[in-house]
Amino acid sequence: MKLTETRPDQNGVIRKIGGDAHFMNRITAIGVTEGTAFQTVRNDRKMPVLLYLRETLIAVNRMDAERIEVEAQ
Amino acid sequence: MMNRIALLGQPNSGKSTVFNALTGSRQHVGNWPGKTVEKIDGYYTYKGTRFTVTDLPGSYGLSGNSDEEVITTEFIKSGQADLVCILVDASQLERSMYMAAEFAALDKPAVLLLNMMDVAKAQNKEIDHELLQKRLGIPVLPFTAADGKGYDGLRALFAAELEHPHKLTSVPELPEAAAASSGTSSDAVQAESEAKYRWIGEILDGVTRSGQKHHELSRRDRILLSPVLGKFACFGTILLGFLAAMVICFPLMGAGSMIPQLLNKPIASLLTSWNVHPWLVSIFSIILPNTLYFCIAMSGFVFGVNLVFGYLEEIGFLARAAYQFDGLLSGLGLQGKAICPILMGFGCTIGGTCGTRVMDNWGQRMLTMAVVWAVPCASIWTIIPVISSMFFTPLQTLFIIIGILLYVVVLMTVVSKVFGRRLVPESSRSGMIMELPPYHKPHWKHIFKEALLKAWDIFKRALRTVTLISLLFWVFSYSGTGNVADSLLYKVGTSIEPVTRVFGLGWRTFMGFITSAFAKEAVLGVLNAAFVGEGTVLDATFRSAFNVAADNAVLSQAMTDVVSKAEALAFMCACTFNIPCVMALSTTYRESHSLKWTARIAAFYVCGALILACIVYHIAALFF
Numbered sequence A: 001m002k003l004t005e006t007r008p009d010q011n012g013v014i015r016k017i018g019g020d021a022h023f024m025n026r027i028t029a030i031g032v033t034e035g036t037a038f039q040t041v042r043n044d045r046k047m048p049v050l051l052y053l054r055e056t057l058i059a060v061n062r063m064d065a066e067r068i069e070v071e072a073q
Numbered sequence B: 001m002m003n004r005i006a007l008l009g010q011p012n013s014g015k016s017t018v019f020n021a022l023t024g025s026r027q028h029v030g031n032w033p034g035k036t037v038e039k040i041d042g043y044y045t046y047k048g049t050r051f052t053v054t055d056l057p058g059s060y061g062l063s064g065n066s067d068e069e070v071i072t073t074e075f076i077k078s079g080q081a082d083l084v085c086i087l088v089d090a091s092q093l094e095r096s097m098y099m100a101a102e103f104a105a106l107d108k109p110a111v112l113l114l115n116m117m118d119v120a121k122a123q124n125k126e127i128d129h130e131l132l133q134k135r136l137g138i139p140v141l142p143f144t145a146a147d148g149k150g151y152d153g154l155r156a157l158f159a160a161e162l163e164h165p166h167k168l169t170s171v172p173e174l175p176e177a178a179a180a181s182s183g184t185s186s187d188a189v190q191a192e193s194e195a196k197y198r199w200i201g202e203i204l205d206g207v208t209r210s211g212q213k214h215h216e217l218s219r220r221d222r223i224l225l226s227p228v229l230g231k232f233a234c235f236g237t238i239l240l241g242f243l244a245a246m247v248i249c250f251p252l253m254g255a256g257s258m259i260p261q262l263l264n265k266p267i268a269s270l271l272t273s274w275n276v277h278p279w280l281v282s283i284f285s286i287i288l289p290n291t292l293y294f295c296i297a298m299s300g301f302v303f304g305v306n307l308v309f310g311y312l313e314e315i316g317f318l319a320r321a322a323y324q325f326d327g328l329l330s331g332l333g334l335q336g337k338a339i340c341p342i343l344m345g346f347g348c349t350i351g352g353t354c355g356t357r358v359m360d361n362w363g364q365r366m367l368t369m370a371v372v373w374a375v376p377c378a379s380i381w382t383i384i385p386v387i388s389s390m391f392f393t394p395l396q397t398l399f400i401i402i403g404i405l406l407y408v409v410v411l412m413t414v415v416s417k418v419f420g421r422r423l424v425p426e427s428s429r430s431g432m433i434m435e436l437p438p439y440h441k442p443h444w445k446h447i448f449k450e451a452l453l454k455a456w457d458i459f460k461r462a463l464r465t466v467t468l469i470s471l472l473f474w475v476f477s478y479s480g481t482g483n484v485a486d487s488l489l490y491k492v493g494t495s496i497e498p499v500t501r502v503f504g505l506g507w508r509t510f511m512g513f514i515t516s517a518f519a520k521e522a523v524l525g526v527l528n529a530a531f532v533g534e535g536t537v538l539d540a541t542f543r544s545a546f547n548v549a550a551d552n553a554v555l556s557q558a559m560t561d562v563v564s565k566a567e568a569l570a571f572m573c574a575c576t577f578n579i580p581c582v583m584a585l586s587t588t589y590r591e592s593h594s595l596k597w598t599a600r601i602a603a604f605y606v607c608g609a610l611i612l613a614c615i616v617y618h619i620a621a622l623f624f
Helices: A021-029 B016-022 B065-075 B092-097 B099-105 B117-122 B128-134 B151-163 B176-181 B186-204 B218-226 B231-271 B279-316 B317-330 B334-346 B348-359 B362-372 B382-391 B392-423 B445-477 B488-495 B497-502 B508-520 B518-530 B537-543 B550-561 B566-575 B582-592 B595-623
Strands: A011-017 A038-043 A049-053 A056-060 A070-071 B004-009 B025-030 B038-046 B048-054 B084-090 B110-115 B140-142 B433-436
Touching: A011 A021, A021 B186, A038 B092, A038 B508, A056 B518, A070 B518, B004 B016, B004 B099, B004 B433, B016 B038, B016 B048, B016 B084, B016 B151, B016 B445, B025 B334, B048 B334, B065 B582, B084 B092, B084 B099, B084 B151, B092 B099, B092 B117, B092 B186, B110 B128, B117 B317, B128 B140, B128 B151, B151 B176, B176 B518, B186 B488, B218 B231, B218 B317, B218 B497, B231 B279, B231 B317, B279 B317, B279 B445, B334 B348, B334 B362, B348 B362, B348 B445, B348 B582, B362 B582, B362 B595, B382 B497, B382 B518, B382 B550, B382 B566, B392 B566, B392 B595, B445 B488, B445 B508, B445 B582, B488 B497, B488 B508, B497 B508, B497 B595, B508 B518, B508 B566, B508 B582, B508 B595, B518 B550, B566 B595, B582 B595
Parallel strands: B004 B048, B004 B084, B084 B110, B110 B140
Antiparallel strands: A011 A038, A011 A070, A038 A049, A049 A056, A056 B433, B025 B038, B038 B048
């Protein structure tokens, strides 16, 4: 499923990140890489998705969050 | 031997705190050649030796192709830095070590600063820095940048390392296929990043325990991050912050306003008794004390705003505000953080302008300043209702105010379209991907010191700009006889009246328009001088702050006799959307370090205001 489809407090693992090299650089530099465990903290309509990963609270705008495939637990 | 140290770190790593604490006021801000990225250099002396420090632009990594990342990589590669100090956030060690992993490939002498040890301790995180040092092969120093202690140790470490430098002995092993096409395909980037995090994992194994896996939002975050309530909470906090800034700077401004009052008469009578030419008397008794007052008022604002913003940024509030308003502002090409300076602009444009310091890069900052200029400041709201009530009914006045507010939104959009393309190129616009740092306890001493530093800096720099512009205004408005008709402004104004009429303005209202670019508070006084003939324009402008003696009833009578409703409407629009004031102009120049862009934006606002006046006048003339 997509990151944007996860529920708050749901745990999961990042599976696939789509996008060009520029986006890949930005998203991986902040810590989001394939295989990383995460927790969705907030996922509100029209707001960036808030996730907790590598001990950091990270906000990812919705358009980019659409490109992140996750496996939810 | 130059002894140049470069500071490298991700946003929120405390880089600028370390830089400011090391160099104090011995800083130089310029631009990297050919780029709209700030180059910040400073120096300090330790045991008789001079050390130069470069604050490299902040970014999360180095492999991207943003200006910041390219500049940083090139600078380090070129060997201009003799030592690189990598800052990492000890409370989020794994993630912030990514910068060290990126740096590793550059193979240059370095030290690692484990910053925010206080936060890490508060979270019960233990870090075996000696083991980390052994694994990396470079010195590792636990540190709390915002705490004044420890800087002697840091300076000593820098001195020792410049003598006997160390390089990283362990570097991430990058996949071969990725190394060949480094940074070009997204698969390669992905593989490289994974390799870097793998290396970080190996390095940190046994150095620190893995932290909590589950995050529970604090009560404060549950409010600030909720979609609706959070926006109101952010609004309220910024409003409170602005009020606090005003309370802080008010005594300073009050004291400043005493200067012209106290100095004007004694200087004037002293110089007159020495038979000094009246020209010089008016310069020394009116212009100079007022310039001093303007600059004190400005630095008072800068101090108050920096104190409040420094606090809000350090505790982590600004990141939350950015999260809340990113969607709204990204349409203008701005970051969510811009909400703070924009709201501050309703109070004072100077405050809003220096509030743009929180923006991530120069282009964003310049664009935010340009947008903040569109926001009508508190002074405008003291003159518009007065003028409007002379010509219109209260209900009409209300509609005029609503119209002005609606036009603010239009103007902001136009400004962001006109300047955004150059300042924040489409290719650099990307959706928000940012870290929301944990709430920090504020270090007041550090915030206070930094605010004081900025205020003093603005004061020194503004003195020159404001004096220059004041003198220019003086040349135009000086009148030997005290009669308006003997000033250059009158002569120029009346001779170009056929042109200003196109914009709906007679020479008197045009004079008011020119004044509104100088100081909004002065507009009523100048109108009084022009319409009623009481007092000189010079006195009206420079003493307006403490001498609002204009009798509104008399002015109203005199104005309505000569000015049509359509002209009044055009005049109000022109004044509101003109250059905010000479102090805002000067602050923008000082904050942006770009005369070119400040002039461009100023020209845009003057022309924009006149075009608006022209349109409003000709439409209104059909009705009234």
